Amino acid sequence: MNIEILRDYCISKPDVTEGFPFGEDTLVFKVKGKIFALANLKGELSINLKCDPELAIELRERYSSVIPGYHMNKKHWNTVIIDGSISDDLLLEWIDHSYELVSNPKRNKNSSLKKK
Template sequence: MDIEQIRNYCLSLPQTYEDFPFDEDALAFRVMDKIFAMISLSNPEWFVLKCHPDLALQLRENHHEIQAAWHMNKKYWNQINIFGTLPDSLITDMIRHSYAEVVKKMPKKIQTEYPELLTVTSPLRP
């Protein structure tokens, strides 16, 4: 996947928007104000996604393109090299997983008010 495909896929998820919370290079994707993905515009191979801690370790062990994220909590965030050999389907699965991980931590009130958030499920399991 290239940066534009990633951007389009992230923005296709319910209640998602993009912004630049830190500088003009780090593009963040948020669901209900919570970041679930970020990508560097100057170095798009720096793409980070939230992940269940057990699954994060499994993915890092099985794919050299997936590492602990450099500037994020390494327990929960993976850095993905999109220019490696990962299939697009795995990248989209990891995006969905990240989104679902963020949504499941939201208050039940928000989940009830915005049921479309729960339509995005993760095909990945720890």
């Protein structure tokens, strides 16, 4: 996955805006004014995604390219290093999960993501 595909996917979702509130190295995606993804554009491409807390821990244990969210609440955010070790389909699924958690927080209290 590259930044163009990642960006196109994120902005294709309803009510999404993008911007650089933290400087030119971090592309931020918001839904209804709330952040659901942050892409690091300097150095190795990575993305911070919101995640169900229990699932966040499981993903970190399962995938070496998933680490606690850089500069984020480690309970609710993961940083995914986009180095080819995670399939594009799985990464897009995680983006969907983050988007849903942020855009519909009450509906997604018991949200589950397919475990792969």
